[in-house]
Amino acid sequence: MVRASSRIEARSWEARLDALLQKQLAHQQQQAIDNSLDHLFHTDLDAYDALLDSVEAISSSCTLDHEGKRIDALLVAVPILAWTRFSIPSGQINPAALQAITTQLYGHILASNTRAAVAPVLFSIDQLPRSYCDNYEMTRQMADAALSGKPVLVPAALSETAPFLADTRYLILAVTAESGQPLLRWQEEEASNNRQALAQTALTQWQLQAGPNLQTLLPGCGIELLLPAAYYVACREADKAIRPISLRAAAHYLTHTLAVEAAQLSVVIAAVGDETSDIRIDEFRISYSLADSEDVVYGVVWPLYDEESADEVIASMVHQRPGSSLTMTPIQQIVGVLRETGIIRIQQIEGVLPPEYCEDCGAPLFSDSNEEMVHAEMPEDAGQNTGHLH
Numbered sequence: 001m002v003r004a005s006s007r008i009e010a011r012s013w014e015a016r017l018d019a020l021l022q023k024q025l026a027h028q029q030q031q032a033i034d035n036s037l038d039h040l041f042h043t044d045l046d047a048y049d050a051l052l053d054s055v056e057a058i059s060s061s062c063t064l065d066h067e068g069k070r071i072d073a074l075l076v077a078v079p080i081l082a083w084t085r086f087s088i089p090s091g092q093i094n095p096a097a098l099q100a101i102t103t104q105l106y107g108h109i110l111a112s113n114t115r116a117a118v119a120p121v122l123f124s125i126d127q128l129p130r131s132y133c134d135n136y137e138m139t140r141q142m143a144d145a146a147l148s149g150k151p152v153l154v155p156a157a158l159s160e161t162a163p164f165l166a167d168t169r170y171l172i173l174a175v176t177a178e179s180g181q182p183l184l185r186w187q188e189e190e191a192s193n194n195r196q197a198l199a200q201t202a203l204t205q206w207q208l209q210a211g212p213n214l215q216t217l218l219p220g221c222g223i224e225l226l227l228p229a230a231y232y233v234a235c236r237e238a239d240k241a242i243r244p245i246s247l248r249a250a251a252h253y254l255t256h257t258l259a260v261e262a263a264q265l266s267v268v269i270a271a272v273g274d275e276t277s278d279i280r281i282d283e284f285r286i287s288y289s290l291a292d293s294e295d296v297v298y299g300v301v302w303p304l305y306d307e308e309s310a311d312e313v314i315a316s317m318v319h320q321r322p323g324s325s326l327t328m329t330p331i332q333q334i335v336g337v338l339r340e341t342g343i344i345r346i347q348q349i350e351g352v353l354p355p356e357y358c359e360d361c362g363a364p365l366f367s368d369s370n371e372e373m374v375h376a377e378m379p380e381d382a383g384q385n386t387g388h389l390h
Contacts, residue, residue, distance in 0.1 A: 002047050030132060060075040060135055073175070078109075078170060078171035079225075080224075080225055080226075081166070082222065083245050083248070084220050089122065089221075105118065105228075108185065108202050109202060113177060115147060115176050117145035117152050117173060118171060119142065121154050141153065143174045146176045165250060165252075168239070170234075170238075207225045246302075250300050251338075262343050263343070266288075267287065267345065268286070269346065269348045270349040273353075285366045289369070297377065298378065356373045
């Protein structure tokens, strides 16, 4: 498909690939899919991207026959960024709140002539489906619920969620429409010349009108609503958007818990990545310490995505000249957010460190100022630790 010399050929290969993936996802062949992705990641990145796109598409959308019509269905995620010094709720949503939220979705997000089913759960990342096969099954079950008007069935018991200081919560819904018709408000025909502006208007109205309903589900939390989108796209955008909030929440938590000013904290930033490659960076680990101590009291992980890792590598290899137009690299974003919180002691470790984790609890280890990977631990006299690293 990647090497096709025409659109006709590419579509032919795409149809064959989609048919194969339909069978594998329907028969829970997750390991075969994972093996293929892993193989292509190391041998052919273009083919890897193509397969990943296809897997995501097939597992989060479908076309069904209903009352003599062909119906398209899409799994949509509605991200809610939340932060607090206490705990961020998740779990079942009461019927009255769910009805109010559903009304706002129809009013501001969903296209006309759509039918949707909203899961009555405020999901944490730990409670979302864990595999493409699970997503495939959920998409089709929720699409059936949207068309039949029946309630969405959810697991009786949801996984426990670690009490992060900043984290994302998700509403999940399936939206359906006659095949070929728009599913989201800004995809409608009259939006064709002004899609971006209409999407922004929809987001603004969603934040204003649905914000109070969602705030009642997250007491004691600050929240920010992102634009709902196709499941995997929305989850990735939320993962990116929560990163600076995690840094701000960590600084707020530490200054209050340790009774210090932000200027009394010091931070070490370490690039972490593939041990076999000196230039592949998977994430940054940000270690917090008191300025007069080398002990790491807290840590935040800032994950990178493919294009961001490339940006960071290029920036490390190229001397930026005055007047050049390079966008901010991830490390520049991190430093910028830290300085906004009042932290001025910032050390960046040179090179790329291997990803190390605690053998006992599995938590990521963080670099101290001596470049040793250690466990982040709050002082014993700091009181009850109400949050964990993100």
